[in-house]
Amino acid sequence: MTVTEGQTSDEFWIFGYGSLIFKPPPHIDRQVPGYITGYVRRFWQVSFSRNSPPPDPGRVVTLIERSVWEKLGDHHDADEVVWGTAYRVEASHVEEVKEYLDIREINGYSIHYVDVHHTNPNSPPIRSLVYIGTPENPQFVARERVPGETELAEHIYKSVGPSGPNKDYLYQLHHALEDLCPDSKDNHIRSLFRKIAILEAEEKLMEIEEEDHEEHEEDKMEDIPFHEHPSGQEETEPNMTSS
Ligand code: SIN
Numbered sequence: 686m687t688v689t690e691g692q693t694s695d696e697f698w699i700f701g702y703g704s705l706i707f708k709p710p711p712h713i714d715r716q717v718p719g720y721i722t723g724y725v726r727r728f729w730q731v732s733f734s735r736n737s738p739p740p741d742p743g744r745v746v747t748l749i750e751r752s753v754w755e756k757l758g759d760h761h762d763a764d765e766v767v768w769g770t771a772y773r774v775e776a777s778h779v780e781e782v783k784e785y786l787d788i789r790e791i792n793g794y795s796i797h798y799v800d801v802h803h804t805n806p807n808s809p810p811i812r813s814l815v816y817i818g819t820p821e822n823p824q825f826v827a828r829e830r831v832p833g834e835t836e837l838a839e840h841i842y843k844s845v846g847p848s849g850p851n852k853d854y855l856y857q858l859h860h861a862l863e864d865l866c867p868d869s870k871d872n873h874i875r876s877l878f879r880k881i882a883i884l885e886a887e888e889k890l891m892e893i894e895e896e897d898h899e900e901h902e903e904d905k906m907e908d909i910p911f912h913e914h915p916s917g918q919e920e921t922e923p924n925m926t927s928s
Contacts, residue, residue, distance in 0.1 A: 695776055696773060696776070697773070697774045697776075697779040697782070697783070697814070698771050698772065698773050698774070698801070698811050698812065698813040698814065699771070699772050699774065699782075699786065699813055699814050699815070700719075700721065700769055700770070700771050700772075700799055700801050700811075700813035700814070700815040701769050701770050701771075701772065702721075702726055702746065702748060702767055702768070702769035702815070703726075703745055703746040703747075703854075703858060704745070704854060704857075704858070705769070705770070705772075705816075706769055706770050706858065706861040706862065706865070707857040707858060707860075707861040708857075709770070709772055710772055710774065710782050710785065710786060710789075711778070711782060711785065712774055712775045712777075712778035712781070712782050713772040713773060713774055713775070714773055714774070714775045715772070715773040716770050716771070716772050716773070717770065717771045717801070717803060717811065718768070718769075718770055718804060718865045718866045718869060719768070719769065719770070719771050719801040719802050719803050719804065719811065720766040720767060720768045720769070720801070720802050720869075721766065721767050721769070721799045721800065721801055721802070721815075722765070722766050722767075722802070723750060723751050723752075724748040724749065724750060724751060724767050724799075725748065725749050725751055725754040725759075725763040725764075725767070726746050726747075726748055726764075726767045726871060726873060726874070727746065727747065727748075727749060727754075727759075727827070727873060728744045728745065728746050728837055728841065728855070728873070728874075728877060729744070729746075729747055729749070729818075729825060729826045729827045729831075729832070730744065730745050730746065730747035730792070730793060730794075730818040730822075730824055730825060730826065731743075731744065731745075731792070731793070731824040731825075731826055732744065732745040732792050732824075732846075732851075733792060733824075742844070742846070743840075743841065743844035743845075743846055743851035743854075744826065744837065744840060744841055744844070744851060745792070745854060746858065746874075747794070747817060747818035747819075747825065748767060748815070748817045749820065749827075751763065753820060757820075757827055757831050758831055759827075759831045760831075760833070761834060761872075761873060761876070762872065763873075764870075764871055764872055764873070766802075767871075768862060768865055768866075768868070768869035768870075768871065769801075769865075770865065771801040771811045771813050786816070790816040792818070792824060793818045793822035793823065793824035793825070794816035794817060794818050794822075795816070795817060795818075795819060795822070796814055796815075796816065797814070797815050797816075797817045798812060798813065798814060798815065799812075799813055799815050800812060800813075801813050804866055804868070834873070834876050834877060834880060835880060837877060838877050838880035838881050838884065839884065841854075841855055841877065841881060842881050842884045842885070852881050852885075855874070855877055855878060855881060856878065856881075858874055859874050859875065859877075859878040862874060
């Protein structure tokens, strides 16, 4: 049996930790919720194709090796493990799916291999391919400065691109992680989700207040007797002249 980069040639597994969780690859015949260790998930990858065009593109997730992340000065704690989904691709479609994924994950991601742990500790880990935007890739946003979560949330909230609002990516990822299995939470994603939900609620409230204000102004106008109307028009007798 041929072994390439830790994967057997007749079994191809891919680990999804971002959009691949809520939008799985085609031609899969098995999917397993699981986690990897030694990495931290962060919304620190620029996405030109999914979100706003340059110079202000949106953000998507990437993985950072924990030992590298520790030196970056992130003020937020990292979860112990990164949850996601391992997919087995049908043997007859492996090449096709690899090509599809290489195009889909073209935005600064490169191929790596990880061991995905099952929720059942008695099952052996699954060697899987994973796409990672490493700190060396030009689309890694924390190369010079680690963005704060509030700044990130505001950026994601306002970015919209060809694939729709950037916040939809975050919302779908958050919900997919919550639904994956009882332990599969991610504090960074959850915190961004909460911040964006607050921004959205604040905007909605402002809209309601503006509508209320406009309605109130209209009501005030209706209450003014016609002869005192600010338009300055005098109340006139209806035109009685007949033709
Ligand atoms: C992944 O989902 O595994 C990679 C990142 C992404 O495409 O969102």
